[in-house]
Amino acid sequence: MGRRGVSAGELELYETAYLCGGAERVALVVLVALRQDGRIGIAPARRRVTVVRPESRHPVEAAALEVIPPAGLPLWRALTRIAAHPAVALVAASLRDRGLRPSRRPRRRPALDPGEGLRRAAVLGAPGIEDARLRRIFETPDPQLAEWARPKIVLRSTTANPAPDGRRMKRAAKQLERHLTRQTEASGHDHGADHGADHGGGCGGDSGGDPGGGSA
Incomplete structure (x- = not known):
């Protein structure tokens, strides 16, 4: 059975993120959302994520806040833990139940209008983050991991x-x-x-x- 068409109106933010970039995109978007309204902090130099206000309005937000301990986490580790959380798996299951799934082939990805705000980050990834300083944090390669990955x-x-x-x-x-x-x-x-x-x-x-x- 072929993939059916999808309209932007039938997808919520984290479904859009998963459809466009998988679990990693969901993790990125939720951290951007939490950072934009001051519920978490991300140190630009150390790239460390800390919880400021543990308030959630969505299961994915609750998951993100849950995996960050009081001492904080390196950004890369926060992204990894959120992407692997069962709350993100539920987003994927919801899409599958409706006959939708992400594709690694650009030609088969749904053509969604990036729009503005968090939706833009959900569709485009880090390049879609509107705050320039926050975008640089997510786009700048981390030297510690780069050294480890040699x-x-x-x-x-x-x-x-x-x-x-x-x-x-x-x-x-x-x-x-x-x-x-x-x-x-x-x-x-x-x-x-x-x-x-x-x-x-x-x-x-x-x-x-x-x-x-x-x-x-």
């Missing part, structure tokens, strides 16, 4: 059947998350020991934030 660290084989770039970056992101988690746990353990001794822890556009973008 072949000398990530690839097991660089000759036979190399993984596509997207898979390689996702693998790098997972490895970096495990590495940073171990560092955090070790740091917390050392701090606890010291403390005890002293006193007796398409649509068009790519998905905006690379699942591998952000810094600790």
Whole structure:
């Protein structure tokens, strides 16, 4: 059965984002939405996301706020966790139930008018973010992840059947998350020991934030 036509009016914001860019686009759009009205902060230099007001108006917003701990998260890790959240999977399921699904082939993507505001980011990805400073945060490559993703660290084989770039970056992101988690746990353990001794822890556009973008 062929894909039926879709009109903008029958899609809500996060459905539009998923249809145009998959789970990663949903993650980008919800962070932009939360940042625009001051419910989260994103430090431009450190690219770290922190919750300011834990108020949600949509299950995807609740999911985004849920995955960000009080100490905050690197932007790339926040994007990765939101994209993998069950609330985003429910958005995909809703589209499938209506015979809609995202396509990786630009020619088969629905032709949607980008419009303005958050919808523009949903359709175009990071290039559609209207706030120039916020757009630069999502578009600027993260040096920490770029260094981690170098072949000398990530690839097991660089000759036979190399993984596509997207898979390689996702693998790098997972490895970096495990590495940073171990560092955090070790740091917390050392701090606890010291403390005890002293006193007796398409649509068009790519998905905006690379699942591998952000810094600790």
